[in-house]
Amino acid sequence: MEGLGYLGAGIGAGLAVIGAGLGIGNIAASAAEGTARQPEATSDIRTTMIIAAALIEGVALFGEVICVLLALK
Amino acid sequence: MRVQATSRILALVVPLLLSLNSHAFAALGQNEATVHESAAAAAPVAPATVAEPASGAAPAVAEAAHGEGQGEKPGDVIMHHILDNKVYAFEPFGEITLPEIAVRPFGIDISVTKHVVMVWLASAVLLVVGLSVGASVKGMNSKQSPKGLANVIEALVDFIRTDVAKSNIGPGYEKFVPFLVTVFFFILICNLLGLIPYGATATGNINVTLTLAVFTFVITQVAAFKAQGVKGYLQHLTAGTHWSLWIIMVPIEIIGQFTKPFALTIRLFANMTAGHIIIYSLIFIAFILKSYIVAMAVSVPFAIFIYLLELFVAFLQAFVFTMLSALFIGLATAHEHHDEDHALEHAAHH
Numbered sequence: 001m002e003g004l005g006y007l008g009a010g011i012g013a014g015l016a017v018i019g020a021g022l023g024i025g026n027i028a029a030s031a032a033e034g035t036a037r038q039p040e041a042t043s044d045i046r047t048t049m050i051i052a053a054a055l056i057e058g059v060a061l062f063g064e065v066i067c068v069l070l071a072l073k
Numbered sequence: 074m075r076v077q078a079t080s081r082i083l084a085l086v087v088p089l090l091l092s093l094n095s096h097a098f099a100a101l102g103q104n105e106a107t108v109h110e111s112a113a114a115a116a117p118v119a120p121a122t123v124a125e126p127a128s129g130a131a132p133a134v135a136e137a138a139h140g141e142g143q144g145e146k147p148g149d150v151i152m153h154h155i156l157d158n159k160v161y162a163f164e165p166f167g168e169i170t171l172p173e174i175a176v177r178p179f180g181i182d183i184s185v186t187k188h189v190v191m192v193w194l195a196s197a198v199l200l201v202v203g204l205s206v207g208a209s210v211k212g213m214n215s216k217q218s219p220k221g222l223a224n225v226i227e228a229l230v231d232f233i234r235t236d237v238a239k240s241n242i243g244p245g246y247e248k249f250v251p252f253l254v255t256v257f258f259f260i261l262i263c264n265l266l267g268l269i270p271y272g273a274t275a276t277g278n279i280n281v282t283l284t285l286a287v288f289t290f291v292i293t294q295v296a297a298f299k300a301q302g303v304k305g306y307l308q309h310l311t312a313g314t315h316w317s318l319w320i321i322m323v324p325i326e327i328i329g330q331f332t333k334p335f336a337l338t339i340r341l342f343a344n345m346t347a348g349h350i351i352i353y354s355l356i357f358i359a360f361i362l363k364s365y366i367v368a369m370a371v372s373v374p375f376a377i378f379i380y381l382l383e384l385f386v387a388f389l390q391a392f393v394f395t396m397l398s399a400l401f402i403g404l405a406t407a408h409e410h411h412d413e414d415h416a417l418e419h420a421a422h423h
Contacts, residue, residue, distance in 0.1 A: 047240070051400065054393040058336045061343035068350070072148050 009070035016063030023056040147357040154353060155346055157188045157278055163271055191275040195262040202226065203258075233257050233395060241399040242406065249402055252292060256285060257395040264345060264387035268380065276390075277345040279338065286334035289398040294330070297405035333401050337394060344390045348383040352376050 031049040035042050162168040173184040206223045213219065219227050233254050238246040260276055267274025275281050298306055310326045311319050355376045359368035 043236075047236070047396075050389075050393065051396060054340065054397065055336075057344075058340040061347070062339055064347060065339065065343050068346075072152055 005070050009067040012070070013064055013067040016060045016067070019063075020056055020060030023060075024053050027052050027056070147354070147361065151350055151353045151357070155277060155349055157186045157273075159184060159186050161187050161190060187273045188275045188278045188281065191263065191266055191273050192281065195259060195266055195275060198262050198266075199255075199258055229257070230254055237392075237396050237399045241396065242403040245406065249292070249296070249399065252288070253395050253399055256288070256398060257391050260285070260341065260394055261387060261391040264391060265384075267345065267349070268383055268387065274345045274349060276341055277349060279342045282338045282341040283334075285341070285394070286337040289337060289401065290331075290334040292398075293333075293401045293405045296402050300406040333397075337397060341390055341394055344386060348379065348386055351379050352383070355379065 027049055031045050034045045038045075159171050159173065160168050161171055171185045171187070171190065174182075177183065202222065206219075206226045209223045210219055210227070218224070234250050237257075238250050238253050242249055263276040263281070264274065266272045267277060297309070301309060310323050312322050312326055314322050355372050359365075359372040
């Protein structure tokens, strides 16, 4: 039964990464599209992209921290 | 065709080498086991002073029950490197036990630890760099351009001033530039100090990041009060909704005020810790699989790759923390600018 904690941590880490990957992938895709359509707005788009990616990454890292706590407890 | 042939040969040879290697490592491991056992025998002398005898004996028994001589699990070693402690180890050369402060105000242990030393070191670097760059810039007239270090710092400071502060805070951003620049360089230097050998990442300690986020929080709140006044601040908490919704909106808005610094804290802490854990984990793959091939083919290249990625992340996270701080300050002081804009419009109309 002790192993279940590790299993949960592993699955949780994977799920958090899937979510963050999908989210940041969407942002990057939209940013690339936006830059292609309006090259003059590149710097604004980049800034917005980094902020949004950082916010998503932050949420994903909450999950990862919990998983690390589970695994190393 | 030739590629296929070589890949086939490799497919045959690599497992063979792997198995040979694991045999060699197993022999090594047995030697290590004896070393570890002797270390384990010597170890209880030190913890005995800290832990009571009953609980002190239990881990030793558990360790003996494992029997394979693996005194330390990879997880323990990783955590030992990530967490703060009072002994600064310079591994082959010995270690320094940092001074302990017996005075405990409010029961808080304020002894010097590894991360405190790194914070001081970062502050010292910041002071030296800042003072020397400031002195070199001061002696220049407007036609000269800064050279060397001063040039690098000027580029970064200008980036923070225009791209981070000005574009996110808007008018009246000048007041916040010193704070943002300081936070950026402090986090950057802390992050980079963690990447040099014998360094430790002070920003990988949640206390440090929490303190930085509390600075941002206090500045944001004060700026909001100053910009909107008490009435405007309270109005902001209702988010401009109908009064019947206030019972829901006000708690949400208040929680929202505290979520921002909390997110800042966890983001920086987790990013800096995660990178180090990944590097250690990659190195430990070679030790767990006991193979030289894995060490050469997986551990070292991937660890170097992650290390370089960490170098990028050190800059990125410093930037993100500064950017989000500026964004929060900008959101908190947004009302003032509307009013100013209106005032300008009025002036233009008249």
